[in-house]
Structures are given as C-alpha cells and as structure tokens.
Amino acid sequence: MSTAFCQLSTSKKMNTSVNIHSLDINSAYEVLKSVVLKTPLQFHRKLSEKFGAEIYLKREDLQVVRSYKIRGAYNLIQSLPEESRKQGVVCASAGNHAQGVAFSCKLLNIKGVIYMPAITPKQKINQVKMFGGNNIEIVLVGDTFDECQAHALEYTAENNMVFIPPFDHIKVMEGQGTVAKEILEDQSNIDFVFVPIGGGGLCAGTGSYFQTYSPQTKIIGAEPTGAPSMKEALKAGKPVVLDAIQRFVDGASVKKVGDQTFAICKDVIADMLLVPEGKVSSTILQLYNEDAIVAEPAGALSIAALDQYAHKLKGKKVVCIVSGGNNDIDRMQEIKERSLLYEGLKHYFIVRFAQRPGALKEFVNYILGPNDDIVRFEFIQKHNKESGPALIGIEVKSREDFALLIERMDNHKLNYTLVNQNENLFEYLV
DSSP states (O other), X not given: OOHHHHHHHHHHHHGGGOOGGGOOHHHHHHHHTTTSOOOOEEEOHHHHHHHTSEEEEEEGGGSTTSBTHHHXXXXXXXXXXXXXXXXXXXXXXXXXXXXXXXXXXXXXXXXXXXXXXXXXXXXXXHHXXXXXXXXXXXXXXXXXXXXXXXXXXXXXXXXXXEEOOSSSSHHHHHHHHHHHHHHHHHOOSOOEEEEEOSSSHHHHHHHHXXXXXXXXXXXXXXXXXXXXXXXXXXHHTSOOOXXXXXXXXXXXXXXXXXXXHHHHHHHHEEEEEEEOXXXXXXXXXXXXXXXXXXXXXXXXXXXXXXXXXXXXXXXXXXXXXXXXXXXXXXXXXXXXXXHHHHTTOEEEEEEEOOSSTTHHHXXXXXXXXXXXXXXEEEESSSOOSSOSOEEEXXXXXXXXXXXXXXXXXXXXXXXXXXXXXXXXXXXXXX
C-alpha cells in the first residue's frame, strides 16, 4: 500500500478519537506567521447599524492567495518528513485549495501535481500557475470533481507521493484554526462567530480554538441551501453522502463533510443555518457596490446568514469570516440574475398570445407597467410573428410592481405561465 493511502487509511481510523484537544493551533500559528498575512478584523458600520450590533469582518479575502486555504495547505505540507517532500505532493481541486497547495510548493521548493477538472475555467488555471510557478504540474482530467479526484488518488499511489486533502486532516484543521487565534488577538468577549462550511476544516479549527479560549462564544455554521452536507451530518449523527448538490457556492459545496472535521464540528457548532444561493448573490453584489469588497460565493455566506439571526444579534459582538475573494468576473451576470430572482425583481413567463395582429403591441402598451422592463423575449416556436407561445423575461423595480403586473395580466385574461414557480421548466428554458 502506498504512503499516501496508508496516511489516508490511518486518518480514517483515527477520526473517532479526534476532538478539540487534538489540535495544536498555537504551534500552527508559529509556523504560519511568517508565511500568511494576519488579515484585518474590520468593524462594519452599516451592518452594525442594521442589526443594532457590533459586527466585524475577518477579511480572509485579503489573504496571500485570496482565501484562508493557504493556512491549512502550508501547515500540512511543511510538516511532511524530508523523504516525503522529495517525492512530492498531489491534490485535487479547482479552486482555493489548489492555489494554497501551489503557493506552498513554490515556497518550500517541492514538486506538486495539481489535478483539476477538465472544465475548470482558464482564469482559475492561470491563478494556480501563477502561485506555483515551475514547481507545479497541472493535470486537467474528468468532467466532475469526483472523477478528477479519483485520477489524482490513483496517480498518488502509483508514484508513492502524498495526497494533500482540502479539509479532512488534523494539520489542515490546525492551519485553518489560526484564523480564530488572530480574531481573539484583536477582539475579546465575542458573542457569535459566523463561519462558512464546506468540508468543515475552517469550522473545526475555528470552533476548537474558541471552545478552548473563549468558550462563551457561539459558533454559527452557514452553508448553502443546495449543499447542506453538515446540516444532514448533524441530523444523522455522522457524515452522509448527499445524492446531489448545487455547485454555485463552489467553495462550500461538497457532497460529504470530512470524518475528522465532523468529529470536532459536532461538538463546537451551536447552530447551523442554510442560506439560499440567491441571498448569497445579493450579498456579493451589496459587498461589491457598497464596500468595494470582492467576495466569492462561499466568502459571502457568513454575512448572508446574518438576517436569519437578526432577532438574536442586538447588542452583541459578532464576527463574520469572509473566507475568500476568488470571484471570476465572468460569473457576475449569473450572480446578478440569481439575486434578482431571489429578490423577486425578475420573472420569466410563457405567454400564449392571441392569434391576431396587435396582440404583442397590446401587451407592451397595456400590461407592462411604467417601471417594468422586458429583458428577454423569444418565441419558443421558431417563427417570427406575433403569436405564441413566447418566453418573456421581465424586470420590475419592486415586489409591489410585480403584484400589479400579475393583476393586469389577469384582468386582460392573458394566457400565461409563471416559469419561476416551476423548477424543471425554469432550468430547461432559462
């Protein structure tokens, strides 16, 4: 059996004994303090006023590789014995973990092979190349992450290298936990820390440190509604594999949380919140437009979750971990679309116009309101004449405008279907 697989197997056997006392975060901090940035813990005036609280943002989006992932990756890789370093390391990731591993390989001058799905955007590939330089080799393979990781593990075994997991390893959790140590260096008497959760590494490390040094602080986990892996694990009492997940919040969308991370998270999480992807999108736009903060979807999760806790935050001191800022500008149109849909400001209809001249003109003149804009129009049947059905996308200025639009459509006895309310139809047409 290869060194990599021996380590993986051993870690799985160890998971039942892993607890908050297993992590040596203070030692990890000493290792990392000359490598990573101590990111700012910034007071956010607008959020504080909105919730009547004292709210701070831990800005890991300003980290060396624009996410906290460098902490865990470097802490694990530097801990490897010299013989293992000479053999090199392998990881599978299309995002922040890949960048953290690449940066660590260059800094430690060791070989790294980074597997990424074949469909990975060029921007992410270029970022990994930039951080890793000549120390890394990128292999693009597979249409999904699971397929990509299978190839990576096979390569690891064949070449007697060490696989660097993204979250389910004690050294990774220790590294991520240094975020908490930095927070407590800057502020004390914290009531709540909102932590984004994917595989659970950041939450396990952060929660472990707070449990030890600030036990009154409540850790509130936040994960996307479309990937509730930690929520389901807590419900089942063990990690479970989700049948399917939505990958929009890619940095926090996993089918199964880690065995070791769960062993700690179950004891440190005070509450788990699921955040709709549309709410995440609205938060990204708000952070960008109002604060000039570029947050990736997972990075906005903690802030997006605050509304669900509004009734508990008044007069409290709160920290939200902004976990990363690797947001591809090509995604902004999708983010805006999801936000508008979530806020009830964009709606799609299938409209079956009457088979007579002027039907479309009447729709524009008498049904659309003064604040309504047609942002998409296409006949579903391929003929260019005023007959239906047609797919129409309409943006409104407020939810009240939408209610008035529906009222006018009903009064004119328009034959229509609201596509937003039919998930299968929406995915097929929009």
